[in-house]
Amino acid sequence: MKRGFGSDNHAGTHPQILAALQAANVEHAPAYGTDEWTEKANQEFRAQFGSEAQVFFVFNGTAANVTALRALAKPHQSVFCSDVSHINVDECGAPEYMAGCKLIALPSVNGKLTVEELEKAFIRRGDQHYSQTQVLSLTQPTELGTTYSMEELKTLITWAKDRKLYVHVDGARLANAAIHLKKSFKEFTTELGVDAVSFGGTKNGLMMGEAVVFLNKSLSLDFKYIRKQCAQLPSKTRFIAAQFEAYFKQDLWQKIANHSYEMAHYLYNAVKDIPGVEIREVPQSNAVFAKVPSAWVKTLREHYFFYVWDENTFECRWMTSWDTQKEDIDGFAKILKELAR
Known part of the structure; x- marks a missing residue:
């Protein structure tokens, strides 16, 4: 995967x-x-x-x-x-x-x-x-x-x-x-x-x-x-x-947690100004919660898997981890921007 x-x-x-x-x-x-x-x-x-x-x-x-x-x-x-x-x-x-x-x-x-x-x-x-x-x-x-x-x-x-x-x-x-x-x-x-x-x-x-x-x-x-x-x-x-x-x-625990925390903030900053993306708040851990149009979800998940947290509002949970890389986030943000056009 x-x-x-x-x-x-x-x-x-x-x-x-x-x-x-x-x-x-x-x-x-x-x-x-x-x-x-x-x-x-x-x-x-x-x-x-x-x-x-x-x-x-x-x-x-x-x-x-x-x-x-x-x-x-x-x-x-x-x-x-x-x-x-x-x-x-x-x-x-x-x-x-x-x-x-x-x-x-x-x-x-x-x-x-x-x-x-x-x-x-x-x-x-x-x-x-x-x-x-x-x-x-x-x-x-x-x-x-x-x-x-x-x-x-x-x-x-x-x-x-x-x-x-x-x-x-x-x-x-x-x-x-x-x-x-x-x-x-x-x-x-x-x-x-x-x-x-x-x-x-x-x-x-x-x-x-x-x-x-x-x-x-x-x-x-x-x-x-x-x-x-x-x-x-x-x-x-x-x-x-x-x-x-x-x-x-x-x-090592600090390095791992700090990396996933920093990647969550990098993700937040990469997507927060994209039209159609509504971020719940600035990350306080390694999670970003965001609402996106329901029509976007299938296309996004074909490239980068994530879970829809709330099927009614289509608020999604985007988690980062010890191995998340900036290029993963850049690629994800690129697709979001394409969908927002």
């Missing part, structure tokens, strides 16, 4: 991460996370999130979210999330089926939750007939490409902590948020009181693999059993761990 703008999942594995996989593919190594690569990767995570961080590798993002939520909430409890959140829209009911807890999806503004909506929904505490909310789940950056500011995060997390709720972050693209905020991972998670993070790898240059990172150490005590029950304990853990070790070494 030609490079397009469908998803950062479509990109291949970054060469340095592929090399790390090859380097780990030697002789024998202990299984189930008792190998040297896993320990080195754990150290890298603790360098990023703090010395108390507890790290568990899983195969994919849905598993990271489901197992994390299962550790944070009991079946009679519920999770506040955005109406457009991945756990609510794109995980086929897995959080409710496998974690057993109820999702309460709340109206969002550009993908973001607000205290006003949270407060309206935080009701019937202690009522045995009503699911008791236990977790606030935030997606950073959101499914609409927006990134919560530090002030927004502080406000939301303070609200949750005042009500004794746990805070989970779906961080499939957390590195892009770090680049936009110009903050370390620790500064906008651990130091603000986040309890658990689903940390993405696959969208960020890895072949496969995600991590559940507990910043509240007490919540991780039984997680090894939860992970095993959910069929997410990798026997050859070294091959996920080796990727994450390489990802953090020499700040």
